[in-house]
Amino acid sequence: MNAMSALTGVEAVIVAGGRATRMGGVDKPALTVGGRRLLDTALACVAGCARITVVGPWRNDLDPAIVQVQETPAGAGPVAALAAADPASDAVVTLAADLPFVTADIVATLLEALDTDPAADAAFAVDDDGRMQYLLAAWRGPALSARIAGFGTDVAGRPMKALLPDRYVSVPVPGTTDCDTPADLHRARVAHGSGRIAADPDEARTLIREALLPLPVRRVPAAAAEGTTLAAPLVAAEALPAVPSSAMDGYAVAGRGPWTLRPEVRRAGDRSGLTLLDGEAARIATGAHLPAGATAVVRDEFVEVEGHTLRRLPQCPVRDDTRRRGEDWEPGFVLAARGDHVGPAVVSAALSGEVAEIDVRGPLRVHVVVSGDEILRHGPLQVGQTRDSQGPVLPRFVRWCGAEPVGETHLRDTPGGFDALFAETTTVDALVVVGATGGGAADQLRGALDRAGAHVVVERVRCKPGGSQVAAVLPDGRAVLGLPGNPVAALSTLLVMLPAVVDGRTGRTPPLPFLGTLANASEVEGDRTRLLPARQRSDGQWLCDNAVRTAHLAGLIGRTAIALVPPRATDGAVVELLPLPR
Numbered sequence: 001m002n003a004m005s006a007l008t009g010v011e012a013v014i015v016a017g018g019r020a021t022r023m024g025g026v027d028k029p030a031l032t033v034g035g036r037r038l039l040d041t042a043l044a045c046v047a048g049c050a051r052i053t054v055v056g057p058w059r060n061d062l063d064p065a066i067v068q069v070q071e072t073p074a075g076a077g078p079v080a081a082l083a084a085a086d087p088a089s090d091a092v093v094t095l096a097a098d099l100p101f102v103t104a105d106i107v108a109t110l111l112e113a114l115d116t117d118p119a120a121d122a123a124f125a126v127d128d129d130g131r132m133q134y135l136l137a138a139w140r141g142p143a144l145s146a147r148i149a150g151f152g153t154d155v156a157g158r159p160m161k162a163l164l165p166d167r168y169v170s171v172p173v174p175g176t177t178d179c180d181t182p183a184d185l186h187r188a189r190v191a192h193g194s195g196r197i198a199a200d201p202d203e204a205r206t207l208i209r210e211a212l213l214p215l216p217v218r219r220v221p222a223a224a225a226e227g228t229t230l231a232a233p234l235v236a237a238e239a240l241p242a243v244p245s246s247a248m249d250g251y252a253v254a255g256r257g258p259w260t261l262r263p264e265v266r267r268a269g270d271r272s273g274l275t276l277l278d279g280e281a282a283r284i285a286t287g288a289h290l291p292a293g294a295t296a297v298v299r300d301e302f303v304e305v306e307g308h309t310l311r312r313l314p315q316c317p318v319r320d321d322t323r324r325r326g327e328d329w330e331p332g333f334v335l336a337a338r339g340d341h342v343g344p345a346v347v348s349a350a351l352s353g354e355v356a357e358i359d360v361r362g363p364l365r366v367h368v369v370v371s372g373d374e375i376l377r378h379g380p381l382q383v384g385q386t387r388d389s390q391g392p393v394l395p396r397f398v399r400w401c402g403a404e405p406v407g408e409t410h411l412r413d414t415p416g417g418f419d420a421l422f423a424e425t426t427t428v429d430a431l432v433v434v435g436a437t438g439g440g441a442a443d444q445l446r447g448a449l450d451r452a453g454a455h456v457v458v459e460r461v462r463c464k465p466g467g468s469q470v471a472a473v474l475p476d477g478r479a480v481l482g483l484p485g486n487p488v489a490a491l492s493t494l495l496v497m498l499p500a501v502v503d504g505r506t507g508r509t510p511p512l513p514f515l516g517t518l519a520n521a522s523e524v525e526g527d528r529t530r531l532l533p534a535r536q537r538s539d540g541q542w543l544c545d546n547a548v549r550t551a552h553l554a555g556l557i558g559r560t561a562i563a564l565v566p567p568r569a570t571d572g573a574v575v576e577l578l579p580l581p582r
């Protein structure tokens with residue numbers, strides 16, 4: 001049966017809502033499997049349908065012909081979602097947006113099964129484990145509407161099972177499993193086949209970011225949260241200022257002057273019970289909270305004192321130097337968004353807002369691995385050995401990328417080395433491996449990733465240097481960045497890829513790229529993106545080095561960034577710059 005022609009009178013409802021709690025609260029329909037969003041996989045199955053409704057949060061990128069609705073309240077469950085879609089056709093296909101292996105043929109098979117049994121009201125798919133996939137079904141529209149109507153307005157939280165009609169057919173559909181857990185997702189991704197050759201470094205970092213699931217949320221003291229990512233908006237607990245206080249050294253006054261000066265002096269931190277009566281004033285220091293009865297603060301420069309009398313000076317502006325309660329913010333004010341990086345400003349703002357503890361993810365804990373039999377860290381070099389010029393500086397680069405180095409290993413080129421390493425580093429969030437990516441005689445990384453059941457996300461990247469890099473995800477969620485051994489290649493690719501791993505695993509909103517104008521782009525561009533040391537000229541434009549030796553980092557001395565120069569870039573092109581640690 002031709003799936004497309006069979007769908008002309010059919011309506012489709014795709015249930016695509018909710019944050020998947022078992023996956024760390026991600027937008028599950030937006031997760032990719034096989035390089036495609038789960039939602040797009042579902043949409044591709046029903047492309048010929050007369051009407052398509054997607055139930056879930058509004059998505060800007062969907063075809064305007066697709067109807068978008070949301071169940072109320074959001075997250076009220078699948079029955080509420082179907083009720084919100086309110087299907088009205090004779091035949092209705094329902095699909096969840098978490099079925100990585102669903103195809104148009106499967107949808108056609110369900111419709112066919114319904115067709116061949118006139119007594120049945122619906123046809124449901126049954127997966128390999130014999131489980132009914134309630135949301136992979138074909139319905140007679142009136143029967144579905146009647147079942148939903150049976151609940152009245154009481155649809156929230158109803159399980160799909162409650163919707164089951166008296167007469168239905170079950171259709172075994174091999175390979176149809178949903179993705180409820182990180183393990184389901186990982187299996188689906190591995191089964192879909194391994195990594196891509198990324199077209200450029202930007203695609204490579206996007207792919208690895210989208211392949212990672214966020215770490216668990218931790219609650220930490222605000223003062224100790226630097227280097228993490230906000231897992232929830234940072235909301236002020238107290239107004240700032242919490243009490244009205246003086247912005248200047250001067251006088252707290254009550255009513256219009258002139259005023260009688262009281263002997264008390266109000267200092268910051270002072271908690272005495274001073275009260276001003278109308279016509280009175282008292283000396284006050286910057287930061288001190290206002291005495292009761294005060295209506296304004298007048299700064300020293302604007303007044304004169306004569307005996308016990310205080311007067312405004314003529315020709316001075318009549319200005320109130322009080323900082324009112326809540327002048328900067330009220331309790332509940334959002335200081336920073338979920339996904340914001342927690343830098344010193346966020347920590348400090350949390351303290352100002354009286355937020356003692358915040359919910360965060362990260363910092364990303366990284367284990368650093370230097371590989372190769374020839375690499376020597378300590379002692380005199382023997383013939384054939386290479387000085388480890390990377391191990392001692394890698395932690396600095398890792399920190400510069402926003403992650404935390406927590407351990408390091410020098411791995412020899414033995415057959416089981418990486419297998420043992422993967423088994424021994426289960427408490428970290430990511431591994432950064434230098435060398436052993438090439439797939440040559442001594443390179444064990446790719447084989448070990450395969451044996452570990454890793455999902456290889458990026459097989460190689462079209463860029464120079466750095467083409468041989470590999471990026472993968474282990475079954476437990478750890479990211480593995482395999483960097484080419486040549487030092488310049490290793491550190492340039494680290495600067496591209498590790499921040500994306502931080503984004504993916506901590507839920508950080510990817511920062512906008514840092515851009516600069518490249519004066520000599522035509523001189524250095526090539527047939528693929530080049531990663532080249534760059535420095536800024538006095539006119540603000542950037543200059544790249546062309547002939548860069550990759551076996552040492554001497555070429556980075558005096559350089560402030562690595563430029564990503566795309567093919568065919570012309571002089572004056574605006575390119576991305578990856579700042580180098582100083």
Ligand SMILES: Nc1nc2c(c(=O)[nH]1)N[C@H]1C(S)=C(S)[C@@H](COP(=O)(O)OP(=O)(O)OC[C@H]3O[C@@H](n4cnc5c(N)ncnc54)[C@H](O)[C@@H]3O)O[C@H]1N2
Pocket residue numbers: 370371372374375386387388389390391434435436437438439440443465466468483484485486487489551
């Ligand atoms: N047949 C081909 N062979 C190679 C190609 C190729 O396209 N075809 N590309 C070359 C390039 S470019 C690179 S980069 C490397 C990538 O391979 P690996 O990631 O397996 O790197 P290694 O072979 O382990 O090391 C490469 C080079 O770097 C030196 N190295 C490694 N670690 C350190 C360190 N910690 N300190 C100093 N130097 C280090 C290592 O001794 C090698 O000389 O593949 C090429 N081959």
Ligand code: MOO
Pocket residue numbers: 464465466467468484486489490550
């Ligand atoms: O791949 Mo190598 O990274 O060109 O130096």
